[in-house]
Amino acid sequence: MTSYALTVAQISTVIVGLGFVFITRVMAKKESAHPPKVPSLLPWFGSAFDFASGPSKFLALCHAQFGPVFKVLLGGRNMIVVTTAESIHNALFTDYRVLTNRAEHYDHFHAVCGDTSLYPAIFDTFSHKLFPILDRRLSKRAVDGVTTDFAETVFQRLKLFSGEERVSLRRSLTEPVYVAVTAIFLGSKFSPDSYNDWLAFWVTLPIRLVRRPFWSFPSTRARGRLLQHITTCLQAANPDNDDDKLAGDFSKVIRENNIPFEAASPAVLAVMLALHTNLFNNLFWLFSWLMADPRAFSSVRSEIDKGIREEFGNLQTFIAEASPRRLDSPAFALLNSAILETTRLTTLQNGVRLAESDFQLKDGEGTVPVRKGEYILLYPRPAQQNGASYPDGHKFVLERFVQSQYQGDLTPTSGKPYFAFGAGKHVCKGRFLAMFEIKVLTILYLSLFDVTPVPLEPQSSGWEPPQPSPQSIGTMHPTQDVFVKLRPRVTL
Numbered sequence: 001m002t003s004y005a006l007t008v009a010q011i012s013t014v015i016v017g018l019g020f021v022f023i024t025r026v027m028a029k030k031e032s033a034h035p036p037k038v039p040s041l042l043p044w045f046g047s048a049f050d051f052a053s054g055p056s057k058f059l060a061l062c063h064a065q066f067g068p069v070f071k072v073l074l075g076g077r078n079m080i081v082v083t084t085a086e087s088i089h090n091a092l093f094t095d096y097r098v099l100t101n102r103a104e105h106y107d108h109f110h111a112v113c114g115d116t117s118l119y120p121a122i123f124d125t126f127s128h129k130l131f132p133i134l135d136r137r138l139s140k141r142a143v144d145g146v147t148t149d150f151a152e153t154v155f156q157r158l159k160l161f162s163g164e165e166r167v168s169l170r171r172s173l174t175e176p177v178y179v180a181v182t183a184i185f186l187g188s189k190f191s192p193d194s195y196n197d198w199l200a201f202w203v204t205l206p207i208r209l210v211r212r213p214f215w216s217f218p219s220t221r222a223r224g225r226l227l228q229h230i231t232t233c234l235q236a237a238n239p240d241n242d243d244d245k246l247a248g249d250f251s252k253v254i255r256e257n258n259i260p261f262e263a264a265s266p267a268v269l270a271v272m273l274a275l276h277t278n279l280f281n282n283l284f285w286l287f288s289w290l291m292a293d294p295r296a297f298s299s300v301r302s303e304i305d306k307g308i309r310e311e312f313g314n315l316q317t318f319i320a321e322a323s324p325r326r327l328d329s330p331a332f333a334l335l336n337s338a339i340l341e342t343t344r345l346t347t348l349q350n351g352v353r354l355a356e357s358d359f360q361l362k363d364g365e366g367t368v369p370v371r372k373g374e375y376i377l378l379y380p381r382p383a384q385q386n387g388a389s390y391p392d393g394h395k396f397v398l399e400r401f402v403q404s405q406y407q408g409d410l411t412p413t414s415g416k417p418y419f420a421f422g423a424g425k426h427v428c429k430g431r432f433l434a435m436f437e438i439k440v441l442t443i444l445y446l447s448l449f450d451v452t453p454v455p456l457e458p459q460s461s462g463w464e465p466p467q468p469s470p471q472s473i474g475t476m477h478p479t480q481d482v483f484v485k486l487r488p489r490v491t492l
């Protein structure tokens with residue numbers, strides 16, 4: 001009897017035990033099934049090598065295989081990749097104390113200077129004291145106040161390329177803008193000669209960001225000279241001097257917080273990355289796609305010629321009076337659409353957030369469980385090219401963002417999946433400045449020159465833009481430069 005009772009007890013225990021294992025397994029499976037996890041054999045590294053060798057290709061493959069939300073291990077970080085408009089929007093508007101962008105800024109800082117020991121103090125000063133200055137000075141209302149000499153400087157630099165048989169498209173687009181806009185940030189001591197160092201440093205950025213260990217020695221030396229130059233500019237900047245504009249404000253905050261200028265300069269270089277990187281890539285692709293489509297090219301140029309005539313009278317007045325407010329006009333609606341369309345297509349990934357506590361991220365009817373310590377990678381490319389929102393979503397369609405009634409340069413994107421400038425608390429601080437920079441450069445370039453691409457090899461059919469680099473991160477980088485012939489249209 002006792003042995004019979006024991007057997008029943010033992011069997012019951014085994015059944016309960018098996019039931020428990022079964023339930024916990026099912027629950028664990030349920031938990032890990034959403035979001036699905038990208039398998040990898042390597043502990044800690046996970047898929048880091050695949051990601052580093054081609055971030056966009058890797059994410060596109062995972063998206064096709066695992067769907068709109070998936071989890072991937074990248075060098076010790078558990079990343080939840082979100083791709084739908086709703087999940088990206090909800091992540092961007094989640095309380096910034098729950099989802100912080102601290103890790104992203106850290107990555108940029110690390111890409112600029114490997115030594116991150118001073119990072120926490122610098123991060124707090126930059127994000128709580130310097131970014132609010134950018135918010136204020138570059139807001140839609142105030143940005144006119146920092147751009148007074150911008151068009152004149154761009155014009156003077158562009159003139160230097162006139163009549164050349166074979167000009168680098170990248171240099172002719174970005175050098176004038178680099179000089180004009182960096183002067184706003186670094187003030188009266190800024191030297192235009194720093195462009196070559198900037199370029200040498202900038203081309204290594206994608207591999208620095210994915211922490212590939214070997215980058216070229218010239219780029220490291222260029223970075224050293226840039227940091228030295230930034231330090232000199234900040235030390236000399238005077239908030240009471242009109243020419244020092246933002247540099248004066250920056251310098252004052254850095255002094256007040258007892259940060260040595262040498263220690264602050266890498267963080268300022270990181271802000272310069274935000275200032276130039278996406279802008280330069282967008283300028284390059286805007287011109288490449290316009291040159292590949294002669295109809296689009298001549299429509300934009302006709303609008304520019306007419307806009308200058310009707311809004312400013314002539315090019316000289318445009319150069320003297322162009323301001324963000326005046327260029328946000330229906331007279332340049334097609335150019336505005338071309339810029340928005342370019343930013344829509346060039347966006348790859350735009351932002352990483354770190355979860356400071358467990359929470360549920362809403363996505364459609366369901367939610368994505370996010371644990372403290374996990375990261376969210378925002379990958380809006382699939383949503384920004386989705387045919388349901390954007391017919392022919394992979395193509396450059398010049399008129400896509402022309403509205404029947406013009407309501408302001410960024411409004412045509414509202415209500416559509418469009419995150420090219422981010423959103424929420426960390427929305428791009430330079431978005432109004434960026435729109436103005438691209439407009440001024442394009443208006444002047446197309447007013448001053450007839451532009452003809454010079455093919456590297458004789459081609460039988462029409463001209464094709466280069467391929468985007470597989471290493472691109474953030475926005476599409478080109479694999480190679482393009483060369484153009486610039487014939488003056490007006491007497492310079």
Ligand code: HEM
Binds near residue numbers: 276427
């Ligand atoms: C076409 C040009 C540009 C594009 C496409 C672009 C895009 C973006 C995006 C997507 C973000 C948000 C990243 C995130 O959510 O983590 C961002 C942030 C930022 N952008 Fe831009 N940007 C451009 C130009 C500029 C310019 C001209 C400035 C000049 C100051 C600038 C300054 C910043 C800063 C400081 C942030 C960080 C904001 C924060 O963390 O709170 N950007 N940008």
